[in-house]
Amino acid sequence: MPGVRWQTMRWLGVPLGLKIERQGSVDEPKITLTIFSANALDQDYIAGLSAEICYRYNLEMDLVDYNHRFQEDPLLGAVIGRWRGLRPVNFNSLYEYLVIAIVLQNATVRRSVNMLQALFDRFGTRLAFDGRQLCGFWEPETLLEASEQELRALKVGYRAKSLLRVTEAFARKEIDEKALRGSSPDTRRKALMNLYGIGPASIGYLLWDVFHQVDEMTHISPWEQKIYSRLFLDRPVDDPVPVPELIAYFNDHFSGYRALAVHYFWEDLFWRRKYEPVPWLEELIRL
């Protein structure tokens, strides 16, 4: 059903079902939110939850300056024309995203999906609402009931140790997501770097997806390097341009919004791919 999204969410320890529906248009955007829960929720809780959803969905992101700066850009202009109003969304809390980042490491997409599914089957919360059956994330304490050996049995491999160490940090309240939102990019980076199993690649994704740093462009991994070389500089994928050169290109063209601009190209590319195969891309994203 177009314009409707069902998802789970755990907020202040309460597992929820959410239904989000499109009501407005690009120029007069409006959505409705329906919340499903086992017990009644008071007004304060709902207000806090709404604010959190606004944050995670970037509903208050001001795109005026971005649109104004790039709508005439020879490359980005056409993309903005197709996607005006598009904002990046991330449905997950910092802890949940860290779990995802860990299963993404050094694995193909298929394997990452398998690992996450196994974790959900073992630790997740099954929810039925509005005719849907979905699974939600767990509390850190739940995962800590398992040993490293039990995690390894879920085929997460050496990532078991990272999952436990990161989860322990959250169970001990050593990381405060809300406080980090108010911190400087440098403070955030250092705090995340202290987490075992989290390195430069994961941190790049976290700063962008979880903390909405629209100009984050520090790390470019080899697979991204190939795709960006082809996409922006028309180089063959087997002979990509060096990473510093790519960063210089982004500095020149999209300064202030490097991550957001690249995100727009990604969205454009992947939607185009739905309707017409993009041959050079298919071999790079082996599912």
Added chain:
DNA sequence: CGGCAGGTGCGGA
């Protein structure tokens, strides 16, 4: 069957 993937920690130079 060896190599490698949408990385990271660690030890040693």
Added chain:
DNA sequence: TCCGCACCTGCC
């Protein structure tokens, strides 16, 4: 600071 290496598992 930089580099080489091991590492779970699945797939080619």
